[in-house]
Amino acid sequence: DLEGRDGSLPDFTTEQYKDAYSRINAIVIEGEKEAHDNYVAIGTVIPEKADELKKLAIMELRHMKGFTACGKNLGVVADMEFAQRFFAPLHGNFQKALENGKITTCFLIQAILIEAFAISAYHVYIRVADPFAKKITEGVVKDEYLHLNYGQEWLKANLATCKDELIAANKENLPLINSMLDQVANDAQVLYMEKEELMEEFMIAYQDSLMEIGLDAREIARMALAAIA
Amino acid sequence: MFGLIGHSTSFDDAKKKAMDLGYDHIAQGDLDVWCSAPPQLVEHVNIVSAIGKNIEGAYIDSCFVPEMLGRFKTARRKVLNAMELAQKKGINITALGGFTSIIFENFNLLQNKQVRNTTLEWERFTTGNTHTAWVICRQLELNAPLLGIDLKKARVAVVGATGDIGSAVCRWLSERTGVQELLLVARQQQPLIELQKSLGGGKILGLEDALPEADVVIWVASLPKTLEIDKAKLRKPCLMIDGGYPKNLDEKFNGSGVHVLKGGIVEFFTDIGWSMMELAAMEKPRREMFACFAEAMLLEFEGCHTNFSWGRNNITLEKMDFIGQASEKHGFSVIGLNPKLQAAIA
Ligand SMILES: NC(=O)C1=CN([C@@H]2O[C@H](COP(=O)(O)OP(=O)(O)OC[C@H]3O[C@@H](n4cnc5c(N)ncnc54)[C@H](OP(=O)(O)O)[C@@H]3O)[C@@H](O)[C@H]2O)C=CC1
Ligand SMILES: [Fe+2]
Ligand SMILES: [Fe+2]
Numbered sequence: 286d287l288e289g290r291d292g293s294l295p296d297f298t299t300e301q302y303k304d305a306y307s308r309i310n311a312i313v314i315e316g317e318k319e320a321h322d323n324y325v326a327i328g329t330v331i332p333e334k335a336d337e338l339k340k341l342a343i344m345e346l347r348h349m350k351g352f353t354a355c356g357k358n359l360g361v362v363a364d365m366e367f368a369q370r371f372f373a374p375l376h377g378n379f380q381k382a383l384e385n386g387k388i389t390t391c392f393l394i395q396a397i398l399i400e401a402f403a404i405s406a407y408h409v410y411i412r413v414a415d416p417f418a419k420k421i422t423e424g425v426v427k428d429e430y431l432h433l434n435y436g437q438e439w440l441k442a443n444l445a446t447c448k449d450e451l452i453a454a455n456k457e458n459l460p461l462i463n464s465m466l467d468q469v470a471n472d473a474q475v476l477y478m479e480k481e482e483l484m485e486e487f488m489i490a491y492q493d494s495l496m497e498i499g500l501d502a503r504e505i506a507r508m509a510l511a512a513i514a
Numbered sequence: 515m516f517g518l519i520g521h522s523t524s525f526d527d528a529k530k531k532a533m534d535l536g537y538d539h540i541a542q543g544d545l546d547v548w549c550s551a552p553p554q555l556v557e558h559v560n561i562v563s564a565i566g567k568n569i570e571g572a573y574i575d576s577c578f579v580p581e582m583l584g585r586f587k588t589a590r591r592k593v594l595n596a597m598e599l600a601q602k603k604g605i606n607i608t609a610l611g612g613f614t615s616i617i618f619e620n621f622n623l624l625q626n627k628q629v630r631n632t633t634l635e636w637e638r639f640t641t642g643n644t645h646t647a648w649v650i651c652r653q654l655e656l657n658a659p660l661l662g663i664d665l666k667k668a669r670v671a672v673v674g675a676t677g678d679i680g681s682a683v684c685r686w687l688s689e690r691t692g693v694q695e696l697l698l699v700a701r702q703q704q705p706l707i708e709l710q711k712s713l714g715g716g717k718i719l720g721l722e723d724a725l726p727e728a729d730v731v732i733w734v735a736s737l738p739k740t741l742e743i744d745k746a747k748l749r750k751p752c753l754m755i756d757g758g759y760p761k762n763l764d765e766k767f768n769g770s771g772v773h774v775l776k777g778g779i780v781e782f783f784t785d786i787g788w789s790m791m792e793l794a795a796m797e798k799p800r801r802e803m804f805a806c807f808a809e810a811m812l813l814e815f816e817g818c819h820t821n822f823s824w825g826r827n828n829i830t831l832e833k834m835d836f837i838g839q840a841s842e843k844h845g846f847s848v849i850g851l852n853p854k855l856q857a858a859i860a
Binding site: 408427430479481482484485486488489492502503506507509 | 535536537538539540546549550551552554555556587588591595630631
């Protein structure tokens with residue numbers, strides 16, 4: 286039937302919730318830390334943008350502190366080892382691109398894929414977060430749009446020369462995002478965040494940003510859906 | 515700019531459509547993939563009306579399919595995300611086609627004004643139900659006489675009488691058309707009683723009892739029709755106006771002497787350069803379309819940027835007059851019975 290209820294909030298105090306939160310929270314903290322490092326690293330390859338990138342990096346550190354506080358507030362110890370393992374493949378690809386001076390790939394991984402992933406996850410989380418975390422996450426997600434936008438602008442300005450690399454980098458890295466999502470699907474579910482919704486939110490953010498960069502609708506659908514279909 | 519939010523009639527159709535459009539990856543995905551797929555703006559179009567007004571529009575596929583109706587959260591997301599996309603694209607007036615408006619109403623999406631960082635502006639959207647109701651009434655008035663049905667002596671059953679479209683149709687037929695009797699069909703009794711009171715007439719009947727009595731049956735119920743109907747019990751001639759979605763009554767009554775008309779469909783006076791209606795299985799895909807979609811065009815032609823059809827039970831005869839006049843003025847006509855059939859009857 287066409288009946289339906291609106292989602293209620295999870296019980297933030299159960300062991301089950303805290304256990305799942307220890308990994309999700311760690312991923313977020315690690316993600317923010319790596320985002321900081323990545324923007325600083327990109328700045329070393331494009332020195333004329335180093336100052337701007339440094340500003341983004343500082344925001345990421347602030348995010349990291351905010352999310353650390355969210356874990357503390359719930360009495361949860363973040364499982365940082367898990368988080369490092371979680372990010373290792375993407376981290377590895379970023380480092381490899383950096384060593385080879387592949388700026389397009391670096392921007393795609395950090396400023397598009399990771400930012401779109403963060404934006405989508407934060408949007409879904411905001412709907413089911415505890416009040417303390419909700420407030421912090423709402424502030425963070427606004428910043429992440431700035432970062433996504435920064436990456437977009439750079440790629441848009443350089444599209445003529447970077448399109449092939451962009452498509453290749455997408456092909457290699459988007460599946461990683463999908464498998465990362467798979468790995469946390471069960472924990473996310475405990476937090477009332479559904480994989481289906483996370484994926485959809487990601488696709489929307491990702492698709493929008495490819496559109497901004499200047500790709501056409503079919504190219505985008507092909508790129509974006511390569512991960513799930 | 516006007517917008518249309520549409521969806522496929524079934525999951526199989528959707529996959530075929532995606533393949534035709536070159537979205538191979540999603541075409542090959544299973545239902546879960548579709549549940550995660552974002553809305554797509556698939557087509558832009560330019561239209562010049564019969565009086566020379568020039569407008570632009572866009573077609574958005576919400577990636578919803580009726581198989582998702584059981585998944586409340588999914589269906590809700592599909593509708594809201596498609597609306598957000600329409601608004602982000604700066605579209606002034608967008609029609610919520612097919613199940614979209616029904617999901618919006620039945621799931622009470624009015625309380626979901628905030629979609630991510632977009633605050634939905636309701637005045638940018640219309641259900642298109644006023645035009646749909648007007649078109650269905652005109653289809654009845656024009657086609658019943660062709661079958662030798664004298665409306666003054668006819669019983670007209672409205673299945674879904676208490677719905678947004680159904681109630682408007684009832685009001686029009688009782689005040690403007692003057693049919694002998696309205697047979698009011700729906701499941702819940704209380705709304706039926708209230709409708710009967712407001713109409714000052716009409717007979718409340720169950721579907722089984724209404725069908726054998728009806729010279730004309732108008733189907734405007736919101737759920738897929740799985741019911742079995744005994745053709746032998748129907749009157750002959752009987753005009754059936756299939757205003758439901760999907761339109762599948764034709765197959766049920768094929769060859770039984772009952773005349774089925776695709777309800778709520780209009781034809782534009784000239785070809786439109788889009789391919790979307792081919793996929794919506796219209797007979798003349800360059801000219802035919804759902805009346806609800808046409809309403810968004812009409813509002814754009816008229817520069818009437820407001821949620822013209824909105825909520826439930828707000829359709830007045832004045833509004834039907836306005837949209838009906840605009841419809842004729844800009845070059846739309848309602849779909850009638852197949853001309854071959856008309857010749858055979860004559
Ligand atoms: N151009 C077109 O072709 C268009 C077609 N439509 C279609 O028109 C139909 C009606 O739309 P709308 O008026 O907005 O919908 P509503 O939800 O407002 O109304 C639905 C009506 O159908 C009744 N109904 C539902 N299920 C049954 C059933 N099993 N048996 C009898 N009555 C039933 C409801 O009453 P109760 O619940 O009490 O039974 C109610 O009266 C839909 O199928 C929609 O898709 C809509 C727009 C455009
Ligand atoms: Fe961040
Ligand atoms: Fe960021």
